[in-house]
Amino acid sequence: MSARRRTASVATAAWRSRSQPAPHRAAHNPLAKAVAEVRFATTAPCRETTPPSTASVEYVRPKDRIDASAHLAGDATHALGGGTDLLVTMREGLVRPERLADLRAIPDGDAITWAPDGSLRLGATVTIAAIAADERIRARFAALAMACDAVGSPALRNMGTIGGNLCQRTRCWYFRSGIPCLKSNGSDCPAVDGENTHHVIFGGGPCYATHASDPAVALTALDATLTIAGAGGERTVPIADFFVLPDPDPKRETVLKAGEFVMGIELPAASSGGRQKYTKILQRGAWDFALASLAVVRRDDNSVRMVLGGVAPIPWRVNPSVEEDVASAPLADDDIGVLAERALYDAKPLSKNAYKISLARALLREAIAFAN
Numbered sequence: 436m437s438a439r440r441r442t443a444s445v446a447t448a449a450w451r452s453r454s455q456p457a458p459h460r461a462a463h464n465p466l467a468k469a470v471a472e473v474r475f476a477t478t479a480p481c482r483e484t485t486p487p488s489t490a491s492v493e494y495v496r497p498k499d500r501i502d503a504s505a506h507l508a509g510d511a512t513h514a515l516g517g518g519t520d521l522l523v524t525m526r527e528g529l530v531r532p533e534r535l536a537d538l539r540a541i542p543d544g545d546a547i548t549w550a551p552d553g554s555l556r557l558g559a560t561v562t563i564a565a566i567a568a569d570e571r572i573r574a575r576f577a578a579l580a581m582a583c584d585a586v587g588s589p590a591l592r593n594m595g596t597i598g599g600n601l602c603q604r605t606r607c608w609y610f611r612s613g614i615p616c617l618k619s620n621g622s623d624c625p626a627v628d629g630e631n632t633h634h635v636i637f638g639g640g641p642c643y644a645t646h647a648s649d650p651a652v653a654l655t656a657l658d659a660t661l662t663i664a665g666a667g668g669e670r671t672v673p674i675a676d677f678f679v680l681p682d683p684d685p686k687r688e689t690v691l692k693a694g695e696f697v698m699g700i701e702l703p704a705a706s707s708g709g710r711q712k713y714t715k716i717l718q719r720g721a722w723d724f725a726l727a728s729l730a731v732v733r734r735d736d737n738s739v740r741m742v743l744g745g746v747a748p749i750p751w752r753v754n755p756s757v758e759e760d761v762a763s764a765p766l767a768d769d770d771i772g773v774l775a776e777r778a779l780y781d782a783k784p785l786s787k788n789a790y791k792i793s794l795a796r797a798l799l800r801e802a803i804a805f806a807n
């Protein structure tokens with residue numbers, strides 16, 4: 436087991452190089468300063484070897500939504516997007532499906548469709564790369580394009596689908612290493628007294644794993660709605676209600692019921708335009724999950740949405756009373772600081788992750804100034 440010393444960095448560099456100055460290069464930038472001050476040791480827990488399943492897995496290509504619903508009706512079949520997470524969890528022995536239903540075969544599942552009113556529909560199998568590269572999305576829903584640009588590596592963005600990205604499993608080391616815990620078949624959470632550097636500061640208990648998706652954070656700030664399909668037909672769920680906290684059931688991460696899958700994502704015209712931004716702080720310069728991130732949207736109707744990522748089991752919407760105060764008036768520097776502290780009021784760090792409060796504070800200050 437080796438300990439590595441790391442310095443965090445702000446990495447939305449690919450986007451910034453095209454459209455914005457790089458704030459981490461500006462010596463006076465408070466966000467860059469907060470990031471530069473974060474130095475910590477990471478120690479990966481020992482890996483318990485859970486043998487991967489050697490059983491053969493059937494692969495099916497549903498021809499439409501009804502066919503997919505029929506295949507997914509039993510626990511034995513799992514939805515397959517790009518496979519960048521599912522195949523890894525299978526190899527790690529965390530899931531053992533008997534059948535994979537490849538949702539990419541559903542016609543128009545990867546369509547990007549604009550309605551005349553300016554709202555946007557993304558099929559669940561649109562790739563992360565396609566969203567990041569779409570010029571109209573970059574212009575109208577910039578926070579989403581920036582978040583997609585910040586996902587992993589080019590290969591992951593090219594293979595990964597937006598539906599799979601929202602439904603990916605947590606990256607908690609213990610869970611991923613097959614160490615028994617509340618998400619698997621254990622009776623407690625080893626992260627509480629163990630290695631919790633990357634865990635939550637909001638909304639934790641009894642599990643403290645963070646939600647890993649960058650796009651989910653932006654989609655929450657953009658008031659997206661998900662279309663969910665299953666044997667009983669279709670239903671729509673606001674993304675703010677899609678992800679669930681680990682209390683009372685740490686094994687549950689979304690409201691998806693057995694056999695249901697995400698069909699598409701709708702972004703309302705009211706969220707398009709205005710001022711939008713997604714900022715992500717990583718431990719490494721690239722190819723990494725967020726230590727902390729923030730999507731901020733100041734809409735054309737002047738309302739403000741701010742959502743933190745990497746700090747909670749779900750995308751963490753900042754208290755609406757703070758958003759309202761950000762929207763209401765021009766703010767002086769002191770006011771910005773006061774509002775950032777108010778947004779952090781409920782933060783409860785674990786033994787090794789208080790640094791996330793400093794990161795979130797810096798992100799909030801920057802976002803409030805941006806939306807002001």
Ligand SMILES: Cc1cc2nc3c(=O)[nH]c(=O)nc-3n(C[C@H](O)[C@H](O)[C@H](O)COP(=O)(O)OP(=O)(O)OC[C@H]3O[C@@H](n4cnc5c(N)ncnc54)[C@H](O)[C@@H]3O)c2cc1C
Nearest residue numbers: 516517518519520521587595596598599600602648649697
């Ligand atoms: C090294 C590495 C770095 C990464 N970095 C980042 C990062 O920085 N930011 C980030 O956001 N992500 C990151 N990821 C996650 C990556 O983006 C996801 O693996 C990918 O987006 C998942 O998409 P997929 O289509 O491959 O999903 P799959 O692997 O096919 O599926 C993932 C899960 O979702 C389920 N699923 C798939 N599609 C649907 C659907 N339509 N409805 C319901 N359930 C579904 C599957 O059954 C499975 O449980 C990283 C992954 C790796 C391996």
Ligand code: SF4
Nearest residue numbers: 607616624642643644
């Ligand atoms: S934080 Fe959650 S996923 Fe990680 S060890 Fe604890 S219970 Fe398991």
